[in-house]
Amino acid sequence: MEKEPIIWTNVLLFSLTFAVAAIGVPVYAVLVGFSWTEIIATILCLGxxxxxxxxxxxxxxxxxxxDAHPLLQWFFAIGGAFALQNSALHWSSDHRVHHKFVDQNDKDPYSAKKGFWYSHIGWMLREYQAQRYHDYSNVRDLQNNKIVMWQHKNYLLLTVLTNFGIPLLLGVLTGSIVGMLLSVGVxxxxxxxxxxxxxxxxxHIWGKQPYTDQNTARDNGWLAFVTYGEGYHNFHHIFEFDYRNGIRWWHFDPTKWLIKGCSFIGLTRNLKVCPEDKIVKAKALMQLKRAQARAIQLQLPDAEQLLQKMEHEYALLVERMQAYYDSQKQLLQQKKAGFQQKKDQLMQSYNDFDLGKHCAELKQNWQLQQRQWQLFISQYA
Structure with missing residues (x-):
């Protein structure tokens, strides 16, 4: 069977740069050595x-x-060219196809089901899907973005200016042109x-699946350290429109911190967040599925009754959780209405207190059920 044509530009780029990084950089480090200036510059440019x-x-x-301010978009457009991973238009088009057809070998550009090598780099070495290089029908919104289109049209020039120009400039300023070309450049x-x-x-192959098992994506906290927070991939594939990947405060997600931080100075706005109740429900459903599978595997004599109890406990958990979140939303709406109707402020405050008390009670019921659920489900984890 005839193989797809090799993309020689990519093969040469990945091969030569890897060879220099694997051989040239260590040799230079031993014979000459890298200064702290070169090391810091490399880390900053990498970031x-x-x-x-x-x-x-x-x-x-x-x-x-x-949404991002044009200044921040220009910053990302230049940095994207420096990263040399194709234009933002092309990259986004590929990625949207990946999410739409994840794990479908004939449609997903970098399907993990084709193996590590293919999903890591192999998909870029041959023209497996030639239409990817001219079909941008799924990014028409980005074609109306002047900054994205400017970068797309001038991508080759920008990559040369950044990947050669920045290391050369740093080399001239520090008096170490070769060192900067090797460290910051390659x-x-x-x-x-x-x-x-x-x-x-x-x-897609290493980590846990706490939110969904409908695709191969995994959550991996270790991977988040070298991918600027992108390691929480199982969450991302089910809640892709959330600006966060690591949703907890202890999750290492510097990309989330950058986006949130920029919102305080007006560089970002309209940060989208998935409702907490959907996240909790997705996680509980996965716990239920695993516990059911474990109970079936154990072949217990009362397996049927146990499965029914699991279903009952899960339904009760969802019911109490939903009641709490619904009351919380109602309370917020009532408070907003109270601010808009100052003449009813005293009465509204009384109603807020009454509903707030009810909301607190519902939260307590849900939390008690949640603890009972965790104790119950941990027996089959």
Missing amino acids: YCGMSITAGYHRLWAHKTY LRLVLSHHFTFFINSLA
Whole structure:
């Protein structure tokens, strides 16, 4: 069977840069050595490239999880060219197809079901889906973005100016042109590439699936450290329009912190967040499915009654959770109405207190049921 044509530009780029990073950089480090200036510059440029992909290409343009000021968009557009991962328009088009047809070998551009090598880098070495290079019908919204289209039209020039110009400029300023070309130029590029590629490969085979098992995406806190928070991939694939990937305060997600931080100075706005009740429900459903599978596997004599009890406990958990969140929404709406109707402020305050007390009681009921659920389900984890 005839194989798809090789994309020699990509093969040469990935091969040569990897060879220089794997051989040239260590040799230079031993014979000459890298200064702290070169090391710090490499880390900063690596972070700039990575965050331009995660906060810009991924969460801003591919998923539209928030809106960004033009200044921030220019910052990401330049950084994306520096990262050398194709234009924002092309990258976003590929990624939207990936989410729409995840794990479908004939449609997903980097399907994890084709193996680690293919999803990591192999999909870029041959023209497996030639139409990807001219069909941008799924990113018509981005075609109306002047900054995205400017970067797309001038992408080749921008990649040359950033990938050669920035290391050369730093080399001239520090008096170490070769060192900067090797560290900021090549090593930074190779690390930036493979850290991003890990999301397509490792994040689909290594980790847990706390929210859904309908695709291969996994949550992996360790992977989040080298991917600027993108390691919480199972969450992302079920709630892709949330600007966060790591939803808890302890989750390492610097991309989330950047987006949120920029909102305080007006550079980002309309940050989209998935309702908490949907997240809790998805997690509880996965716990139920695993507990049911475990109970069936154990072949207990009262398995049928146990499965029914699991269903009952889950239904009770969802019912109490939903009652709490519904009352919370009602309370917020009532408070907003109270602010708009100042003449009824005293009466509204009384109603707020009454409903607030009821909301607190519902929350207590839900939390008690949640603790009971965790104790019950932990027996079959």
